[in-house]
Amino acid sequence: MRRRFIAVLLGSVLLSAITSASSADPLAQRASGWGLPTLMASLQQVRAASASFIERKYMKMLSAPLQSSGKLVYVRPDKLQKDTVAPRPQRLIVEGDRLIIEQEGERRRSLSLQDYPQIWAFVESIRATLAGDLNALSRFYNVSLKGGPERWTLELIPKDAKTRELVTAIRISGEGSTIRGVVTQESDGDRTDLTILAETR
Amino acid sequence: MTRGRSVAYLLWFAVLTVSIAIVSRTPFSTDMSAFLPRSPSAAQQVLVDQLREGIASRLILVAIEGAPEEVLARLSQRTARELRGEGAFGFVANGEEASLAKDRRVLWRYRYLLSPGVTPEAFSATELHRALERDVQLLSSPLGVVAKRALPADPTREMLRLIGEFAGSARPQMRDGVWFSRSGKRALLMAQTSAAGFDIDGQEKALAAIRAAFHQAREAVPETAAARIIVTGPPVFAVGTRARMQSDAEHFSAIATILVAAILLLAYRSPRMLALGLLPVATGALSGIAAVSLAFGFVHGITLGFGVTLIGEGVDYAIYLFTQTSPGSSPEATLPRIWPTLLLGMLTSVFGFSAMLLSSFTGFEQLGLFTIIGLVAALATTRWVLPPLVPRNFSVQSATAFAAPLIVLSGEHRWLRFVIPGAIALAATTIALHRGSYWESELSSMSPVPPAEKALDRALRREMGAPDVRYLLVIEAKDRDEALVASEQVARRLSPLIESGLLTGFDSPDRFLPSEETQRARRTAIPDNQKLSSNLEAALKGTPFRSGTFARFLADAEASRSGMLLKRSSLDGTSLALRLDSLLVPDPSGWIALLPLRGVENPQRLAIEIADLGMPRLLFLDLKRESDRLLSTFLSEALTLSVTGSIAILALLTIAFRDPRRIARVVEPLVGAVVCTAALLLLIQGQLSIFNLFGLLLVVAIGSNYSLFFEREGRDGKAGRPEERVVASLALANLCTVIGFGILGFSAIPVLHGIGATVAIGAFLSLVFGAMLSSCGGISAPGAG
Numbered sequence: 001m002r003r004r005f006i007a008v009l010l011g012s013v014l015l016s017a018i019t020s021a022s023s024a025d026p027l028a029q030r031a032s033g034w035g036l037p038t039l040m041a042s043l044q045q046v047r048a049a050s051a052s053f054i055e056r057k058y059m060k061m062l063s064a065p066l067q068s069s070g071k072l073v074y075v076r077p078d079k080l081q082k083d084t085v086a087p088r089p090q091r092l093i094v095e096g097d098r099l100i101i102e103q104e105g106e107r108r109r110s111l112s113l114q115d116y117p118q119i120w121a122f123v124e125s126i127r128a129t130l131a132g133d134l135n136a137l138s139r140f141y142n143v144s145l146k147g148g149p150e151r152w153t154l155e156l157i158p159k160d161a162k163t164r165e166l167v168t169a170i171r172i173s174g175e176g177s178t179i180r181g182v183v184t185q186e187s188d189g190d191r192t193d194l195t196i197l198a199e200t201r
Numbered sequence: 202m203t204r205g206r207s208v209a210y211l212l213w214f215a216v217l218t219v220s221i222a223i224v225s226r227t228p229f230s231t232d233m234s235a236f237l238p239r240s241p242s243a244a245q246q247v248l249v250d251q252l253r254e255g256i257a258s259r260l261i262l263v264a265i266e267g268a269p270e271e272v273l274a275r276l277s278q279r280t281a282r283e284l285r286g287e288g289a290f291g292f293v294a295n296g297e298e299a300s301l302a303k304d305r306r307v308l309w310r311y312r313y314l315l316s317p318g319v320t321p322e323a324f325s326a327t328e329l330h331r332a333l334e335r336d337v338q339l340l341s342s343p344l345g346v347v348a349k350r351a352l353p354a355d356p357t358r359e360m361l362r363l364i365g366e367f368a369g370s371a372r373p374q375m376r377d378g379v380w381f382s383r384s385g386k387r388a389l390l391m392a393q394t395s396a397a398g399f400d401i402d403g404q405e406k407a408l409a410a411i412r413a414a415f416h417q418a419r420e421a422v423p424e425t426a427a428a429r430i431i432v433t434g435p436p437v438f439a440v441g442t443r444a445r446m447q448s449d450a451e452h453f454s455a456i457a458t459i460l461v462a463a464i465l466l467l468a469y470r471s472p473r474m475l476a477l478g479l480l481p482v483a484t485g486a487l488s489g490i491a492a493v494s495l496a497f498g499f500v501h502g503i504t505l506g507f508g509v510t511l512i513g514e515g516v517d518y519a520i521y522l523f524t525q526t527s528p529g530s531s532p533e534a535t536l537p538r539i540w541p542t543l544l545l546g547m548l549t550s551v552f553g554f555s556a557m558l559l560s561s562f563t564g565f566e567q568l569g570l571f572t573i574i575g576l577v578a579a580l581a582t583t584r585w586v587l588p589p590l591v592p593r594n595f596s597v598q599s600a601t602a603f604a605a606p607l608i609v610l611s612g613e614h615r616w617l618r619f620v621i622p623g624a625i626a627l628a629a630t631t632i633a634l635h636r637g638s639y640w641e642s643e644l645s646s647m648s649p650v651p652p653a654e655k656a657l658d659r660a661l662r663r664e665m666g667a668p669d670v671r672y673l674l675v676i677e678a679k680d681r682d683e684a685l686v687a688s689e690q691v692a693r694r695l696s697p698l699i700e701s702g703l704l705t706g707f708d709s710p711d712r713f714l715p716s717e718e719t720q721r722a723r724r725t726a727i728p729d730n731q732k733l734s735s736n737l738e739a740a741l742k743g744t745p746f747r748s749g750t751f752a753r754f755l756a757d758a759e760a761s762r763s764g765m766l767l768k769r770s771s772l773d774g775t776s777l778a779l780r781l782d783s784l785l786v787p788d789p790s791g792w793i794a795l796l797p798l799r800g801v802e803n804p805q806r807l808a809i810e811i812a813d814l815g816m817p818r819l820l821f822l823d824l825k826r827e828s829d830r831l832l833s834t835f836l837s838e839a840l841t842l843s844v845t846g847s848i849a850i851l852a853l854l855t856i857a858f859r860d861p862r863r864i865a866r867v868v869e870p871l872v873g874a875v876v877c878t879a880a881l882l883l884l885i886q887g888q889l890s891i892f893n894l895f896g897l898l899l900v901v902a903i904g905s906n907y908s909l910f911f912e913r914e915g916r917d918g919k920a921g922r923p924e925e926r927v928v929a930s931l932a933l934a935n936l937c938t939v940i941g942f943g944i945l946g947f948s949a950i951p952v953l954h955g956i957g958a959t960v961a962i963g964a965f966l967s968l969v970f971g972a973m974l975s976s977c978g979g980i981s982a983p984g985a986g
Contacts, residue, residue, distance in 0.1 A: 057341060061353065061750040068341050088338060103338055114375035119343050166346050186346065 036134065036145045039152060042177040043132030049074045049178075052197045053082075059190045072196065074130045080123070094123050121163045125156050125170045126182060141170070151175055209585035216578065217484060220491035227494040230501055247675050247793065247820075248827050255783065257670070258398025259291075261434040262661045263390040263411060268428040270385055274377035276428060277388035279418035280411075284392060287414075289407040292779045295390040296373065296380035304775045308363050311771065313761035315715060316359035319723040323357060324733060324758075329740035332357045337745060354753035366712060367777070373665055382664040387431075389665055393779055394436055401443050404436035433658040438650045442950075449948040453957075457944040461516075461937045468597050468933055469523065477590055478519035481579040484586075485515045489575030493567045504567040514550060514903050515579035517934040518543060521910075522583055524930030528596040532588035540584065542913050545857055546906035547580045552853045553901055556845035560838060572902075603932035604925045610972040617973045621873045624970075628880035640836055641888045642829055651949075672804060674707075674796040674811065675820040681769075681792045684785060685716035687818065688794040694814050695796070703807045705800025710784035713777045720766045727762040730755060832891070839894050846898070850905070866915065867908045870970035874904050878963040892952050896959025903938060903960070904967025907931050911975035928972070935968040 050073045057066040070084040084090040090103040099119065101109045113120035121140040128136035137143050140163070141156035156170040164187065171183045182194040265276050281295040294300050313319050322328050336356055339348050351360055373380035373389050380389040392411065396403025415430040465475050493500050521543060526535040550572070557569025610617065632639075674691060678684035689711045698704060711719070728736065734755050741748055765771075772778035784795045801807055804823060811821045854864045875897050882893055914927050938960065945957025 055341070057345075059340065059349075061349075061747055062340075062745040063747045064745050066337065066341055066745060084341070090338060090342065092342060099343065101342055101344070103342075106335070112375065116347065117378065118347055122343055122346055184346075190349070 034149050036143065039145065039149070039154075040132040040134045042149075043130065046074075046130065046132075046177055047076050049130065054195045054197065055084075056193045056195075057190070058192070060188065074127070077131060078127065080127045080130070094127060099123065117160065118163050118166055121158060121160065122167065122170075122184070125172070125184075126179075129154060129172050129179065147173075149176060206585075206589060213484070213582065213586045216488055220484075220487040223491040223494050224487060227490065228499045229505065230499045245827060245831055246788070247673075247795075247822060248824060248831065250786070250788065255398065255786070257783070258435045258439075259394045259396070259404075261392045261394065261407065261411065261432055261436050262658070262665055263392060264382070264387040264431040264661055264664075265390070265415065266387045266429060266431065268425055270381070271377055272422060272424055272428065273381075273388040274379045275422045276415070276418050276425060277379045277390055279421055280414045280430075281390055283414035283417055284411065287410050289395055289403070289410050290392050291395045292393040292776055293390065294380075294392075294776060295388070296375055297378060300776070304367075304777055305364075307772060307775050307777060308367070309360055311761075311767045312355065312359040312363060313727060313758060314720045314723050314767045315712075316362055316723075318357060318359055318362055319726050321726045324726065324728050324736060326736045326739035329356070329736055330742075330744070333740055333744045333746060353750050354757050356751055356754050380665075387664070389661070391665060398435060398439065401439050405440045408432060408437060408440055431657065431661070433654065433661050438654065438658075441654070442650060446950055446953075449950050449953055453944050453948055453953065457941040460940045460944070464933070464936055464940070465520075468603070470598065471592075471595070473592070474523060474595065477587060478516070478523065480587060480590075481518050481582040482515040484582040485575035485577075485579030488578040489571040492574040493571050496570055497563065497567060500571075501564055501567055504564060504571055514899075514906070515576060516937060517903065517906060518547075518580055518583040519587065520934040520937065521906075521930045522587060523591070523595070524597045524933055525926050526591075526596055527926060528598075529594070530596070531593070532591045536584065536588060539910075542909050543580060543583070543906075545853075546909050547576050548853055549850050549905040549909070550576055550902035552849040553846035553898065553905075556842045556849060559845070560842060562835065562838065565838070565842065597929070597933075602929075603936070604929035607928045607932055607968070607972045608925065610969065620973055621869055621970050625873050625876050628877040631880040632876070632883060635883050637888070639883070639889055640833075641890045642833055642836075670797040671824050672704075672798040672801045672807070673822040673824060674798065675822050676794040676796070676816075677788075677791065677818045677820075678794065679791045681785065681787075682716055682718075684792040684794040685711045685714060686718060687816070688785075688796065689716055689719060691794075691796060691814070691816065691819060694816075698807070698810055703801070703803065703810060704798050707796050707798045708780070708784060709796045710781055710794050713772065713781040714767060714769060714785070717766060724762055724766075727758050729762070730759045733758055836891050836894070839891055843894065843898055847901070850901070863912060863916075866912045866974055867905065870908045870911075870967055870974055871901055871904050873970045874900055874963050874966035877966050878959060881962060882959065890951060890955050892955025893959045896956045897963060899956070899960050900963030900967060903964050904971070907935070907968050907971040908974070911971040915975050931968060931971075935964055938964045 184192040394407040943961035
């Protein structure tokens with residue numbers, strides 16, 4: 001536990017250093033032709049990242065948006081952890097093919113992403129973006145990029161028809177090699193906004 | 202004389218006609234239960250039933266390999282689709298979503314009757330509120346995207362609970378939407394044949410359908426040139442074994458027949474005599490089968506297999522008669538001379554095998570009856586039917602050629618008398634010094650499935666997450682519902698044992714079909730519509746859900762409350778039905794519920810815990826131990842019968858000879874042959890099998906004829922030496938036996954190999970030992986010739 005904390009800490013320090021380094025010279029990037037490959041390459045530089053988040057779910061069956069907040073941790077190559085603190089503690093860990101859900105008053109659940117292709121697609125939208133893994137993204141989505149290195153938006157449209165029945169599009173916005181937000185538009189009109197706040201140290 | 206003869210012929214024709222009529226209508230069975238003790242323990246009965254027709258006996262595991270992952274996945278989908286359209290399969294699974302759709306529909310419809318979560322408290326305002334709070338959590342997890350759809354109709358999440366339970370512990374990995382091995386190199390499928398395990402024709406058709414479906418799929422999908430299919434499982438073994446048995450039996454018996462016929466033709470120089478020589482055997486086999494059919498109503502395949510080899514003795518009768526007839530004489534003239542010996546030889550075998558009639562195994566009884574009737578009929582044919590058919594002036598010209606080596610042995614060599622006792626002593630020492638068990642005690646050693654195929658099966662089973670079940674709980678009940686009630690009781694008591702680590706899990710039929718009592722209890726646990734909606738209204742307070750969201754929940758709960766109970770037929774066409782049918786099976790006295798146990802590390806302790814539950818009709822079953830125990834019961838009874846048979850033979854000889862020296866001269870070569878053969882087999886194989894034991898019985902049956910003839914010649918022959926012609930007949934008979942059975946010894950099938958090798962070695966030793974004793978009078982009476 002302690003070791004992981006140190007790794008995250010180190011990663012964050014590294015991340016901020018890289019972030020500042022790349023934003024230090026935007027002109028040079030523009031000149032070399034900024035695009036999906038360069039964005040992915042810069043994301044690939046991130047060894048680990050940690051940030052707090054606020055998530056709001058707008059659903060027809062809910063009279064008010066469901067708001068939760070907590071911390072999001074990414075460790076290269078394939079570990080993603082989402083610790084929700086409020087309103088109720090919940091921990092999600094994705095590592096490799098496993099998704100583990102721990103929440104208060106319930107048994108720890110562990111499932112294989114391969115068994116749930118739709119959830120896998122959803123997980124990969126964030127994880128593969130953080131990893132800068134265009135191949136993994138393209139496996140599930142048609143990817144398009146808007147904006148520039150300082151502010152960009154990735155639009156992901158699910159390729160699989162089954163997944164499209166659930167999710168119409170996922171929009172990931174970021175600055176440099178940092179993700180700032182993820183908006184998931186579901187096909188029934190529901191929507192999830194995930195806002196990523198400043199990195200925690 | 203002529204009148205007597207026509208009576209004999211009439212009788213023979215009558216017996217033959219009736220026998221053929223009976224045999225043509227005889228059902229032949231391969232039912233294992235014929236080789237169960239007549240009053241089997243419940244455990245043994247379950248074991249055999251499972252082997253015969255249990256669901257496991259119909260399960261085919263399929264792997265497709267030799268192509269990239271995506272290609273394998275497409276092949277798997279196409280093959281499965283093809284097979285689902287076939288009538289030969291009750292169920293085909295490859296992990297595809299489509300194959301589970303039916304299951305999901307049934308689970309969804311009956312979720313309030315199936316889920317153990319349905320209790321009166323579950324629908325109170327407090328519990329509903331708690332459930333709704335958990336729903337909020339679920340919505341905020343990544344599962345929310347998927348779970349959201351079902352939530353308005355199932356806020357208490359019974360469906361999720363059911364899917365979680367039914368998914369079981371181990372499942373193959375999913376890749377590209379289908380099951381894969383862990384390495385990702387094999388796509389995995391599973392098919393359950395509609396035909397029962399013992400219906401080998403049905404299984405064979407099903408296997409052919411699988412291959413055809415795969416080839417069709419391969420043509421439809423590009424880049425599949427190197428792709429290949431692997432099939433395994435009990436149906437594959439059964440079909441393969443039958444094919445190997447048939448081909449071995451056909452090939453080896455064809456070779457043996459040709460060789461034996463060639464020798465006899467060489468000896469007789471007459472095709473007619475060759476045909477006549479087979480008459481006693483044919484008559485014996487037919488009447489033997491007919492007798493068994495009359496007595497039991499059916500003939501077991503194994504009886505027939507063992508029995509026909511016993512007829513080997515029947516062939517000898519004609520050889521003795523023909524060969525011992527001197528030139529210029531006639532068989533009629535020969536008969537009075539050899540008849541007492543032939544009769545005594547036949548009676549020796551009959552006494553030996555009559556012990557089998559006392560067996561508690563139907564299979565042994567059949568074997569005994571078959572042999573007794575068969576030998577009596579064969580000898581009677583030789584005595585009364587054959588002689589008039591032999592052409593005048595027939596004699597076996599080359600008889601002396603066969604006799605020469607044996608004549609040498611039966612000469613006056615003093616040292617020869619020590620050979621048999623010496624050989625017996627040596628063999629007995631070998632046997633005494635043998636390390637470990639004398640008998641193969643594992644049922645698997647009798648299995649004709651090649652080890653490589655068994656290993657492949659184990660590997661695929663592991664990857665499929667469908668390991669062989671070894672430990673089972675068995676519950677007997679009067680009817681289906683009682684079995685379900687009992688299984689619910691046992692399941693409730695078993696759960697704490699999982700927590701204490703005695704097992705990791707179990708299956709039980711009531712999960713798929715709860716007892717009516719339980720279903721009714723769940724139904725009454727659901728409040729009426731008005732009450733439920735007021736509870737829900739109260740529960741919604743303090744949650745973010747809009748009121749009205751759960752209208753479908755109210756409607757579905759009401760539908761379950763006032764709807765039909767779940768029946769076995771409601772599950773038709775789903776994989777749930779299949780799993781239920783493998784766990785809940787009818788038997789003659791009612792129904793049996795089977796609860797396979799997983800992850801049992803300490804069976805002794807678990808057995809004690811289960812006995813402590815104090816449930817009278819609950820049985821803890823270790824399938825491996827039970828099947829091995831079945832074999833050892835089988836083996837020990839076969840041994841007892843052999844000993845009883847030997848005592849009967851001794852008694853017969855005592856009555857016939859009333860002279861210990863004469864008895865010793867007959868028995869000594871036989872004991873020598875049996876002991877030496879057993880020692881040799883132990884040296885070669887390490888252990889003896891039950892087939893070797895049958896072979897030794899046959900050695901006694903065939904060898905006793907040799908030693909009886911040698912013994913008689915020792916007394917009546919010229920100057921105490923056996924007559925050349927008699928020795929020749931024995932040599933010829935022996936040559937046929939050694940070749941016939943020796944060829945069978947080359948088969949890889951345990952039955953054929955075991956019996957073949959034993960008889961070939963044993964019969965040869967009997968002859969040699971018999972010849973040695975024929976003139977020197979045996980150790981007990983030196984100089985008595």
